[in-house]
Amino acid sequence: MTTIMEVTHNDVALQAGVSQVAQNAMSYAIKRVGARPLNFSGSELAMAMSYTPSIPYWYEINLYRTTEQSFVTAIRRFHQSEDKQDTVQAWQSETLEEAIDKLTAHDAAHDVPLAIEIDTAIAPAAEVAAIALHLLSEISDTRRHYQSLVGEFLYDLESGS
Amino acid sequence: MASPAALDTNVMISQELRNIIACRRRQNATCIQTCSDQSTAALQIRPELSVNAPRWAQIKLRRDAERPFVFDGLNILQFSRPMQLGDVECLHTVSLYLCADQTFQIALNLDVPHDAPARSSYRVFPIRNMTLNKWIVDWCADLCVVAQSLRRPLNQSTDLREMQDVFHQMTSYCFRFEKF
Numbered sequence: 001m002t003t004i005m006e007v008t009h010n011d012v013a014l015q016a017g018v019s020q021v022a023q024n025a026m027s028y029a030i031k032r033v034g035a036r037p038l039n040f041s042g043s044e045l046a047m048a049m050s051y052t053p054s055i056p057y058w059y060e061i062n063l064y065r066t067t068e069q070s071f072v073t074a075i076r077r078f079h080q081s082e083d084k085q086d087t088v089q090a091w092q093s094e095t096l097e098e099a100i101d102k103l104t105a106h107d108a109a110h111d112v113p114l115a116i117e118i119d120t121a122i123a124p125a126a127e128v129a130a131i132a133l134h135l136l137s138e139i140s141d142t143r144r145h146y147q148s149l150v151g152e153f154l155y156d157l158e159s160g161s
Numbered sequence: 162m163a164s165p166a167a168l169d170t171n172v173m174i175s176q177e178l179r180n181i182i183a184c185r186r187r188q189n190a191t192c193i194q195t196c197s198d199q200s201t202a203a204l205q206i207r208p209e210l211s212v213n214a215p216r217w218a219q220i221k222l223r224r225d226a227e228r229p230f231v232f233d234g235l236n237i238l239q240f241s242r243p244m245q246l247g248d249v250e251c252l253h254t255v256s257l258y259l260c261a262d263q264t265f266q267i268a269l270n271l272d273v274p275h276d277a278p279a280r281s282s283y284r285v286f287p288i289r290n291m292t293l294n295k296w297i298v299d300w301c302a303d304l305c306v307v308a309q310s311l312r313r314p315l316n317q318s319t320d321l322r323e324m325q326d327v328f329h330q331m332t333s334y335c336f337r338f339e340k341f
Binding site: 043044045046047048049050051052053054055058063065096100104137140141144145146147148149150151152153154155156157158159 | 172181221223226275278279
């Protein structure tokens with residue numbers, strides 16, 4: 001069952017929301033990995049963050065509404081270490097439903113960097129296997145971390161409204 | 162990049178977004194009412210109006226990577242017990258729900274303390290004969306990932322023994338429940 005609505009202009013509450021967006025609009029330029037920055041005017045609708053001092057990275061997810069009534073989803077991965085590159089991905093969607101689908105469809109495995117340089121032509125098979133296992137473990141850990149945050153965020157979204 | 166403070170808000174939902182979702186719910190409710198009006202008389206008997214039927218409550222279950230699972234049902238069994246993973250004491254909860262459509266759902270939660278180097282895990286599975294083994298295996302795999310995050314040497318046999326213990330207790334209660 002669909003529980004999130006598309007924005008329509010025939011609802012009083014939404015019309016109030018639209019004017020609120022226009023009034024509180026801010027300019028955003030979200031720098032993206034492998035794409036042009038996503039520039040828009042709008043307001044932030046929601047944010048969730050998974051920061052814990054004992055984990056070397058954390059995720060931040062944001063939902064925005066633009067002044068043109070479209071939605072923007074941003075997924076940011078930050079590292080505590082300054083040596084590692086933070087990553088940002090962002091997408092623009094026509095509806096809130098589609099914007100939330102971006103969150104649930106994102107595979108956090110793509111965010112895991114291959115931190116170790118290895119020459120596969122000369123490396124012993126055992127070393128390659130050990131690195132592969134380590135990478136698989138990191139992927140599994142990252143996926144679960146991200147999925148837990150998305151679950152918490154969507155549960156909070158559904159509750160208490 | 163400066164790290165946020167440990168006590169920063171984890172989730173922020175603006176009132177504007179809550180309004181949008183509340184509007185959508187009202188629209189859905191209107192739609193359901195319209196469909197109900199068009200249905201036959203037999204189908205219009207709702208479970209909560211029947212004398213012998215349980216009084217269903219709307220239940221929302223958090224689950225990882227997905228929207229919460231929302232349904233009309235009853236919580237019929239719940240077990241919580243501490244589970245030691247490395248130096249971290251987590252809370253393991255198994256809950257069984259009877260749904261209004263006479264199916265069963267099981268919710269498995271592992272609550273990890275906020276300052277631990279792993280996040281809590283939430284899963285919901287439908288209970289069917291054919292899937293019984295699958296959700297136990299999936300949940301054990303989840304627990305192993307959490308355990309690994311907590312830098313605990315894997316000890317699947319202990320985990321499985323503890324899980325089996327919980328499930329045996331639950332199964333015996335299910336049988337007793339069925340007798341009534």
